Amino acid sequence: MLIGALLTFTWLVLLVRYPSRALAISLAALLGLALVAIAVLWQDNREQRRLGHLELSLALDARCPADQPLRARLRNGSDAVLHDLRWQVGAYQGGDSINLADSSYDSPRYRAPQTLLPGSAWAECLPLPPLRPGYRASSLEFRAERLRGRFGE
Known part of the structure; x- marks a missing residue:
């Protein structure tokens, strides 16, 4: 100052x-x-x-382990190599706009693999975010929010 x-x-x-x-x-x-x-x-x-060209979908999958029931599928539709991608998960009831995921300091951190080439895809099972009391994960839909990525040529 x-x-x-x-x-x-x-x-x-x-x-x-x-x-x-x-x-x-x-x-x-x-x-x-x-x-x-x-x-x-x-x-x-x-x-x-470039972030707008990424296709990231989140859904519960019975084939995933019990401690990581959330299946993340990512497709790099951009023209550049994705070096790093981070996001937060939001949980919503159908047609509602209130985020039911508790975002606290100890919430899981979600990241994509280190490098994803243009046109390639990645899928992995991830842990659920902590939910507000009284809500079950099976009745919610999950969305990726606050995407932050780094691209290279």
Whole structure:
């Protein structure tokens, strides 16, 4: 906070004392900052587009072990290699928008394999998230939420 105030004060003094030089330098710095902001927004938009091409489905599966009854199926429909994918699981009653999964600090962490090539698929049995009291997993539908991924070329 103090450094920001000091920089602002210094810039104002230079702008008053040397207006032509300070204005030229300020415009150059503003242009550089705008270029960095555009690059960050473009990269974030590209990552969101690639995440949109992933197909991740979650469902209870009787063939999975009892301690990991949730079957996750992931297909990489993007044009890039998926290096890392993390998500949270939400549990909902049919047609309802209230998340019945208790997300606490000790909830399971859900991750895809380290590398998934474009067009390839992955499936694995995962543990259920802790549910609110009074709800059974067999009566709920599960959705992947808050996907965070990292892609490579």
